[in-house]
Amino acid sequence: MTDTTDISHIRNLLTQVQDPEVPVLTIADLGILRDVEFVDGVYEIKITPTFTGCPAMKAIEENISEVLVENGIQNYKVRMVMSPAWTTDWISELGREKLRKYGIAPPSQSTEEHLKAILTGKNKAVACPFCGSVNTRLTSAFGSTACKALHYCDHCRQPFEEFKCH
């Protein structure tokens, strides 16, 4: 049994898998789920890591297995693909909106702009997810998880997290 219906069925099932660290997002919103293919009688689920040391990748693999097994799919394997490298540019518009509502600022610039800004030191201001003001400042580029930075809004006087450009 291998037709496109099965593949889109599996893809649909997998869009329910949440990110363990940011449960408001699914692995599809984040762009971690790269592809589903049927190769030699096995469904190959291709995922790509976000940060190299992200401890959530293991949990994501386990969550994918859980969803598939619960739905009676046994002939699958999860494969990690490295290229092209994951980027926050792949976070969907819906994903960005969900992040904002959850209180996390979505990435403020594209990866390319960000890499240029590293050498020049000119970074775009991050809009506060609570009040929308850009009167904010970076407190630390490193936060509670590898993918987040800490900011402070000088307008509504709230600390907030930003999903880092990557």
Next chain:
Amino acid sequence: MNTTTENNSALFEYLLRLGDTSLILGHRLAEWCGHAPILEEDIALTNISLDHIGQARLLLDYAGKIEGKGRSEDALAYHRDARQFRNLLMAEQPNGDFGNTMVRQFLISVYNFHLYSALSKSADAELAAIAAKSVKEVAYHVRHSSDWLIRLGDGTAESHERVQQSINDLWIYVDDFFNGDEVDAMLVSQNIAPELNAIRPLWNETVQLTMVKAGLQIPQVNSAMRTGSRKGNHTEYLGYILAEMQFLPRAYPDAEWL
């Protein structure tokens, strides 16, 4: 040896150099866990450590596959001795004070930034993919360590003096970054690795930019430069790191987290 074997052993060596530098620097930064001057810095240093260890895992895993003797990332990390390690001498230097750690991080991160940017165009697709992923993490390490260099260099008289002293002390390990050998030459000829001579001016420029902003001086210590990491000639510090890092998997070879 046939050509494929020679190519593979050069690539294996090269991957060990990159992977070991990440692993040893990641381990050094992890020593800060619970000891940093403020909570945000504790989190930052361990986040940077996590990035380095993540990069080391990918590089050593790939090295094991290229070697083709069935050695895993763990076998390479935990079951080699100091002379078999290929990390840059800079990476194994002790943490010292916070400024010292930041100088070490800054000098290596700027190097990694330009090296990985070039490697992301490598003819070896797997290495290019790892480099493209890593360079985005390294960019944050460059920014963080540059910010601190400026803050300390342009801070109080004491912070300025101490961070300048760290630069003077660590500068003797800079030539080791660029001291390429036949492995580099072979991979350069196959477009797998970049010319280190092309990386050095980029490195100089980025370092100089921050140094000027920080009011810090590049020391003149060319005669005392230490090199040798590519042949496994290390400073005395590596043995102590390995003794701690490798103790558990050597004492209990099949131990697993449960």
